[in-house]
Amino acid sequence: MLAAVLRGGELTLQTSLRSWRALSSIAYNGSYRLLKSPPLVSLDLLEDWTRRVDQDHLENVAIPKTSNQLTAALIDGKTIAEEIRSEIADEVRRMKSSIGKTPGLAVILVGDRRDCQIYVRNKILACEEAGIRSEVEELPESCSEDEILSALKTFNENPEIHGVLVQLPLPERFDEGKILSRLQLEKDVDGFHPLNMGNLALKGREPLFIPCTPKGCIELLLRSGVEIMGKRAVVIGRSNIVGLPTSLLLQRYHATVTVLHAFTKNPETIAREADIVVAAVGMPNLVRGSWLKPGAVVIDVGTYPVEDPSSDHGYRILGDVCYEEAVKVASAVTPVPGGVGPMTVAMLLLNTLESAKRFYDFV
Incomplete structure (x- = not known):
């Protein structure tokens, strides 16, 4: 039992080290070339209430x-998203011509909600237009939690998949938190992993994905x-x-x-x-x-x-x-x-592109 605990701790440490390495390089690795939003850490400022109060009286x-x-x-949003997606497609082509690799996105869809099916279809079509390969695992609403986790595990371990998302909301009987926590942090292009959400909340931290x-x-x-x-x-x-x-x-x-x-x-x-x-x-x-x-x-x-x-x-x-x-x-x-809506899809493609860039160390 002790050996298993130690092995688990070693795995957690290795995952954390990989995450920190990725976090330390994110500010310099591409997405901010396509967006106006800078790295979050660069926005952190010292709180100065005395100066603020004086300024308020003058304004x-x-x-x-x-x-x-x-x-x-x-x-x-449609026009802005199209501009960003065009730039993403250019980057995907540059990656393919330089290293022969393209980003990959996998989607797990549970159940037959019409809105979720529409969202997934739009994401897959957007991937095709940008040159990003995509896979969809469709599971019936009657599936077990183990089947979802098994699909997650497969995509987590696939080196050609750089982004994985579970289409939300899941049917109410499933524990979304538990399922999302099993998603590999480096592939959490939806940004819902607890560590990504935590780093979004904390001053001085940068999430891998927003x-x-x-x-x-x-x-x-x-x-x-x-x-x-x-x-x-x-x-x-x-x-x-x-x-x-x-x-x-x-x-x-x-x-x-x-x-x-x-x-x-x-x-x-x-x-x-x-x-x-x-x-x-x-x-x-x-x-x-x-x-x-x-x-x-x-x-x-x-x-x-x-x-x-x-x-x-x-x-x-x-x-x-x-x-x-x-x-x-x-x-x-x-x-x-x-x-x-169109901006959400564009940001998903961008997160997937950035994940692939980090994986291949492509600048």
Whole structure:
């Protein structure tokens, strides 16, 4: 038994050393050439409250007046994502011509939820366009946890697979935390491994991967010229997939962040104080125009299919934000679809590319 414990400890140590080596090189290894977002550690600043208080007394913040004629700028996630994906495809071609290798992504899909199937299909198509090889392991909802873990183990051990993701949410009977903890840290391109999430939260630490949707939200803000530092941000929703990592990432960019959830009292009043609103709940039209401060920037992560016989697919997608009302109050809004969704896929491809670069030590 003692020998087994020692072997387990040695494996953990080896994994940790590999992770630290990867962390130490991430700032210099490529992804930040394609994005405006710098390494998180480079954003860390010394807290200086005395200086901040003096500055606050000198600043006069102009708040735009409400106007029914105001039309918000469109934050076009589709166009921005296409630009990034084109640059990723160029990098993949450069890798293939230089070392004869290409990145590989594996997806584990459990059950037959339509939205999950659509997400996976879009990811695979995006991989094909970028020249990234992909594999999908589809398991029925009736499968056992051991079958999921077995598929994970296979992909963890495959040197041609550099990114592995388990499509979430899993059916409720499964322990998501346990399953995600078995994912090899160096292949956690979704960024949901506890160590990646922990490093995202801690000042002075750099996660190997930032979760794709929050990473995409920040990139949209940066590319739209939105200032984050010192601004009030409200994140509506606190899921492990979007709400929590988005709030952590905004804090790393020095926003003052409030998280609203189902038990929050007076959410409309709190949201109306925010310069930046990120809605990630999955409830159509939850956020009305009355929730928004005039001139706020709104990032709508929500996607909710509703039946629509007039649509080619028989349904249409709504976001968490009532778009028709938001454009009359906000200064900039992401549409649904065509906003955050394409950016999420682009960030997944980028994380997979960076994982392959680290594995092959390709600069």
